[in-house]
Amino acid sequence: MSSPGLISFARGAPSADITPPEALRRSADAALRKDPAGTLAYGSGAGYAPLREWIAERHGVAVEQVLATNGSLQAGMLLFDVLVRPGDLVVVESPSYDRTLLGLWERGAELLAVPLKEDGIDVGALEATLEAGVAPKLVHVIPNFHNPAGCTLSLEKRERLLALAAEHDFIVFEDDPYAELSFAGERLPTMLSQDDSAHVVYASSFSKTIAPGVRVGYLIGPAPLIAAVQEKAVNTYISPNMLAQSIVAEFCHSGEILESIENVRAALRDRRDALIDALGRHIGDEAAFVVPKGGYFLWVELPEGVDTEQLLAAAGDHGVTFVKGSDFVLGGGQNALRLAYSGVTPDEIEEGVKRLAKALEEIKTAA
Amino acid sequence: MSSPGLISFARGAPSADITPPEALRRSADAALRKDPAGTLAYGSGAGYAPLREWIAERHGVAVEQVLATNGSLQAGMLLFDVLVRPGDLVVVESPSYDRTLLGLWERGAELLAVPLKEDGIDVGALEATLEAGVAPKLVHVIPNFHNPAGCTLSLEKRERLLALAAEHDFIVFEDDPYAELSFAGERLPTMLSQDDSAHVVYASSFSKTIAPGVRVGYLIGPAPLIAAVQEKAVNTYISPNMLAQSIVAEFCHSGEILESIENVRAALRDRRDALIDALGRHIGDEAAFVVPKGGYFLWVELPEGVDTEQLLAAAGDHGVTFVKGSDFVLGGGQNALRLAYSGVTPDEIEEGVKRLAKALEEIKTAA
Numbered sequence: 094m095s096s097p098g099l100i101s102f103a104r105g106a107p108s109a110d111i112t113p114p115e116a117l118r119r120s121a122d123a124a125l126r127k128d129p130a131g132t133l134a135y136g137s138g139a140g141y142a143p144l145r146e147w148i149a150e151r152h153g154v155a156v157e158q159v160l161a162t163n164g165s166l167q168a169g170m171l172l173f174d175v176l177v178r179p180g181d182l183v184v185v186e187s188p189s190y191d192r193t194l195l196g197l198w199e200r201g202a203e204l205l206a207v208p209l210k211e212d213g214i215d216v217g218a219l220e221a222t223l224e225a226g227v228a229p230k231l232v233h234v235i236p237n238f239h240n241p242a243g244c245t246l247s248l249e250k251r252e253r254l255l256a257l258a259a260e261h262d263f264i265v266f267e268d269d270p271y272a273e274l275s276f277a278g279e280r281l282p283t284m285l286s287q288d289d290s291a292h293v294v295y296a297s298s299f300s301k302t303i304a305p306g307v308r309v310g311y312l313i314g315p316a317p318l319i320a321a322v323q324e325k326a327v328n329t330y331i332s333p334n335m336l337a338q339s340i341v342a343e344f345c346h347s348g349e350i351l352e353s354i355e356n357v358r359a360a361l362r363d364r365r366d367a368l369i370d371a372l373g374r375h376i377g378d379e380a381a382f383v384v385p386k387g388g389y390f391l392w393v394e395l396p397e398g399v400d401t402e403q404l405l406a407a408a409g410d411h412g413v414t415f416v417k418g419s420d421f422v423l424g425g426g427q428n429a430l431r432l433a434y435s436g437v438t439p440d441e442i443e444e445g446v447k448r449l450a451k452a453l454e455e456i457k458t459a460a
Numbered sequence: 461m462s463s464p465g466l467i468s469f470a471r472g473a474p475s476a477d478i479t480p481p482e483a484l485r486r487s488a489d490a491a492l493r494k495d496p497a498g499t500l501a502y503g504s505g506a507g508y509a510p511l512r513e514w515i516a517e518r519h520g521v522a523v524e525q526v527l528a529t530n531g532s533l534q535a536g537m538l539l540f541d542v543l544v545r546p547g548d549l550v551v552v553e554s555p556s557y558d559r560t561l562l563g564l565w566e567r568g569a570e571l572l573a574v575p576l577k578e579d580g581i582d583v584g585a586l587e588a589t590l591e592a593g594v595a596p597k598l599v600h601v602i603p604n605f606h607n608p609a610g611c612t613l614s615l616e617k618r619e620r621l622l623a624l625a626a627e628h629d630f631i632v633f634e635d636d637p638y639a640e641l642s643f644a645g646e647r648l649p650t651m652l653s654q655d656d657s658a659h660v661v662y663a664s665s666f667s668k669t670i671a672p673g674v675r676v677g678y679l680i681g682p683a684p685l686i687a688a689v690q691e692k693a694v695n696t697y698i699s700p701n702m703l704a705q706s707i708v709a710e711f712c713h714s715g716e717i718l719e720s721i722e723n724v725r726a727a728l729r730d731r732r733d734a735l736i737d738a739l740g741r742h743i744g745d746e747a748a749f750v751v752p753k754g755g756y757f758l759w760v761e762l763p764e765g766v767d768t769e770q771l772l773a774a775a776g777d778h779g780v781t782f783v784k785g786s787d788f789v790l791g792g793g794q795n796a797l798r799l800a801y802s803g804v805t806p807d808e809i810e811e812g813v814k815r816l817a818k819a820l821e822e823i824k825t826a827a
Contacts, residue, residue, distance in 0.1 A: 106502055114496035117703075121488035129481035133671035135473055163530050163675075167697040195695055304500035306702035328562055330534040334701040335673035336484075 100445035102415040102432040105240060105389050110438075111360045112304040113353045120343040124336075132339035138327035139319075140311070141338035147345045148311055152295070153286065157316040160323055163333045165270055165298035165310030168322075170196050171329070172294060172312060175321045176231060176264065177202050184232040184263075186214050188392070188421030188429070190240050193233060193268070205229065206423045209239065211383050213246030216253045229263045236284065238271040238388025241421045241431035245386055251284050258292035270298040270310075271388035273354050276362040291315040299341055301389070302354050308334065309341045361389065367439035368432060371446035376453065389435035392418075394428060399456070401430045407452035413445045467812035469782040469799040472607060472756050477805075478727045479671040480720045487710040491703075499706035505694035506686075507678070508705035514712045515678055519662070520653065524683040527690055530700045532637055532665035532677030535689075537563050538696070539661060539679060542688045543598060543631065544569050551599040551630075553581050555759070555788035555796070557607050560600060560635070572596065573790045576606065578750050580613030583620045596630045603651065605638040605755025608788045608798035612753055618651050625659035637665040637677075638755035640721050643729040658682040666708055668756070669721050675701065676708045728756065734806035735799060738813035743820065756802035759785075761795060766823070768797045774819035780812045 124132050131141065139145060140161025149156045162168040177183065179201025185194060187206035197204060205227065208215050214234055223229075234254065236246040246254075258265045267284045285295040294314035299307055312322060326333070344350055365384075368391055372380050381394045395401065401417040408414060418429025434442060491499050498508065506512060507528025516523045529535040544550060546568025552561060554573035564571060572594065575582050581601055590596075601621065603613040613621075625632045634651045652662040661681035666674055679689060693700070711717055732751075735758055739747050748761045762768065768784040775781060785796025801809060 104502075109497035109500065112496070112500040114492045114500060117500070118489050118492045121492065121707075122485050125481045125485045125488065129479070130476035131673075133476065133479040133481060133484070133673035135471075135667075135672040163701060164697050170696055192695065192698070199695070300502075304703075305502040305698075306498075306500035306706075308697070308699065308701040308703070328559065328566065329537055330531050330675070331559070331672075332675065334530060334675040334704050336671075336675070336704045336707065337701050339673075340488075340703065 098412065100413045100437060100441050100448065102413065102434065102437065102445060104436050105433045106305055106436050107301070107357065108436045108438065111357050113349065113356070116349040116353065117303070117340060117344065120347065120349060121340045123347070124339040124343040127343070128339060132336055134335065136332045136335040138332050139323045140333050141335050141342055143346065144309070144338045144342035147342060148313070152283070152313055154313055155316065158313050158319055160312045160319050160326065161333060161338055162310050162312065162326065163330070164300065164308040165268070165296045165312075166192055166196075168296045168310045168312040169193060169266070169268065171322050171325050172266065172296075173197060173200050173202075174325050175318070181231075182227065182229045184219065184229045186234060186239070186242075187423065188241050188418065188426060189233065190235065190268070191420050194423070197233075204423060209242050209244055211244055213239075213244055213250050214254070216250045216257070220253070220257060223257060223261050228261065231264050231266055232258070233266045233268060235268045237269055237281070238274060238385055239390070240271070240388070241390050241416070241418075242383070242392040243385035243388065243390045244383050244392075245281070248281050251281065251287065255284050255287055255292065259290045263292070265293045267293055267295045269295060270301055272297055273302050274358055274361060274389075275387040276358060276365065277386060285313060294318065302350060302357065303341060303344060307337050307341055309338055358387075361387070361435060363439055364434040364437065364442060365391070367442040368434045368446065371443050375446045375450035379453070389433050391432045391434060393430050393432060395430070395453070397428055398460075399428045399453070401428060403456050404430070404452055407456050408449055411448040411452045413448040413452070415449075465779065467780045467804060467808050467815065469780065469801065469804065469812060471803050472800045473672055473803050474668070474724065475803045475805065478724050480716065480723070483716040483720065484670070484707060484711065487714065487716060488707045490714070491706040491710040494710070495706060499703055501702065503699045503702040505699050506690045507700050508702050508709055510713065511676070511705045511709035514709060515680070519650070519680055521680055522683065525680050525686055527679045527686050527693065528700060528705055529677050529679065529693065530697070531667065531675040532635070532663045533559055533563075535663045535677045535679040536560060536633070536635065538689050538692050539633065539663075540564060540567050540569075541692050542685070548598075549594065549596045551586065551596045553601060553606070553609075554790065555608050555785065555793060556600065557602065557635070558787050561790070564600075571790060576609050576611055578611055580606075580611055580617050581621070583617045583624070587620070587624060590624060590628050595628065598631050598633055599625070600633045600635060602635045604636055604648070605641055605752055606757070607638070607755070608757050608783070608785075609750070609759040610752035610755065610757045611750050611759075612648070615648050618648065618654065622651050622654055622659065626657045630659070632660045634660055634662045636662060637668055639664055640669050641725055641728060641756070642754040643725060643732065644753060652680060661685065669717060669724065670708060670711060674704050674708055676705055725754075728754070728802060730806055731801040731804065731809060732758070734809040735801045735813065738810050742813045742817035746820075756800050758799045758801060760797050760799060762797070762820070764795055765827075766795045766820070768795060770823050771797070771819055774823050775816055778815040778819045780815040780819070782816075
């Protein structure tokens with residue numbers, strides 16, 4: 094394939110072919126037949142009750158611990174509104190999701206970046222910092238198939254992080270939108286499920302398991318904290334989208350979601366495989382990465398001295414794009430880039446990596 | 461009819477019988493057939509494009525001036541996030557919508573309350589204040605079928621307010637969710653449509669013309685300001701609910717909305733008539749009010765000395781409820797109450813007013 098159009102490894106979003114419009118049509122029809130009043134009223138600021146019940150059952154928590162929101166970014170922002178005051182210290186991973194960093198920064202948080210390893214956040218470095226007297230209010234962690242790094246937090250580190258949270262009394266914000274997208278099907282237990290001291294707030298979303306346009310996410314945490322976040326939600330938008338949440342609830346209760354997750358997983362696994370294969374053939378050893386075991390993203394480190402801002406400009410000329418690494422860190426990342434394989438087919442991946450390799454050759458020759 | 465259940469004049473929401481679930485089922489089906497990709501993707505932070513186009517055409521503005529949001533309360537909050545800094549002066553009507561007052565207060569605004577007259581905000585009082593050197597950044601006005609006061613801003617006052625905004629350089633926030641609910645069908649021009657100096661930001665919603673559960677509202681204003689609000693929206697929730705906005709867009713473009721508006725208007729007119737009739741027969745001259753020409757609300761003033769907080773408690777014992785006037789003002793309002801007739805049928809209204817009259821007798825006897 095040789096397409097003149099732009100190939101985008103930039104957006105962390107699924108291509109339209111892996112979203113389920115037919116199944117959602119069935120769910121919309123059923124939702125408006127079965128519960129027209131609940132679907133069309135303002136409803137609770139905590140979200141549509143049957144959806145909260147489904148989420149609560151899936152995570153083995155009480156319904157009072159669940160707040161369904163207009164997407165999980167908003168869930169995080171509402172949580173920050175309640176928890177974070179100007180000057181509060183928040184630990185973030187480096188690299189991390191840029192919108193989360195911006196939301197914390199906008200609320201005046203002091204950010205302390207702890208590096209990611211192949212098995213997730215460097216818990217040893219965090220522990221040393223805590224023992225030196227640093228006292229964060231919140232530690233933000235993306236445990237599975239990290240955005241942008243692609244890595245997964247090990248079981249041992251999950252346990253250590255929980256123990257540290259209890260000992261040093263901070264909240265772990267377990268930000269887990271990619272949880273269901275494990276290619277091998279295996280799942281490590283969430284920190285939420287292991288938390289016996291009310292130190293975890295968990296967030297996830299239906300953006301990756303159904304489609305981003307449904308804009309339904311959720312927060313799970315200690316009931317008093319969730320009640321405080323609900324009050325903030327009510328003052329912001331009265332209630333989240335009942336129509337969308339009722340359709341999503343029907344999609345979940347009817348079992349359509351299981352098929353949707355299987356379709357998405359299979360497509361993403363093929364795309365990851367195509368990307369790794371193409372990188373090996375067209376770029377080779379210069380591209381270092383941890384193979385993601387699920388999710389949307391591959392984080393690539395190029396040799397020291399390669400500037401991915403320069404590469405991005407050259408790539409644009411060749412009809413391919415990505416997000417440069419420096420967008421995801423508080424400093425550095427010049428030789429890194431994030432390749433999202435969620436929105437491109439295997440054919441597009443092959444062509445896109447070819448173009449990327451040409452752009453890389455070009456900037457190396459020019460240097 | 462004599463029902464033991466609670467009759468609520470409290471909630472400003474339609475009863476389920478005046479929402480259109482069947483038509484929305486058709487719209488959902490069509491939306492997901494015609495534009496599955498656009499309906500299910502993240503989309504623009506400014507909202508679903510075909511919906512923005514419909515709104516822009518209806519108001520005679522450019523699409524760049526329209527931001528579709530998750531309900532109009534959130535539209536206002538995003539606007540306040542962009543415009544209002546702690547210590548900024550904001551003029552509000554007295555009485556006004558309690559959630560707007562809270563949102564301004566949470567953002568540190570200084571509130572100056574200007575009384576409402578039968579024909580809307582006391583523009584003369586506002587003008588005197590402005591000439592005394594008071595310089596508000598924003599003036600919040602609910603022009604049509606006011607919540608809670610039921611009154612409508614006269615044409616002359618709209619023109620004076622616009623002239624003052626241009627002269628004293630403040631933004632008029634024209635908060636207009638009830639615009640379509642005129643019982644006589646007549647409409648005064650919006651201040652937005654008369655604004656030739658970029659001093660008006662307009663907000664409205666589909667909560668009253670379709671149903672609250674769709675949670676779709678919008679903001680119209682000068683394009684640079686709308687772009688700033690859009691940036692804030694993106695950082696808060698990436699994009700608003702595309703699924704709901706696509707369904708609403710289909711509902712609008714197909715013409716279903718015209719029938720829905722007619723149904724709602726007719727039902728609300730009957731309910732207003734039933735309420736006024738019942739108040740006359742059961743309470744009489746002690747209840748003073750301006751007859752609303754549209755919308756959801758009747759604002760009642762009882763004789764001086766009647767405490768509607770006390771009345772609310774007594775009413776609860778009789779199985780009827782409302783919102784007391786003091787919730788809508790910065791001070792005072794003790795003898796006022798808001799009766800929402802949107803969520804109750806004419807039969808329920810008759811029974812509810814009977815109960816209210818009994819409660820009123822009771823507290824007068826006890827006094």
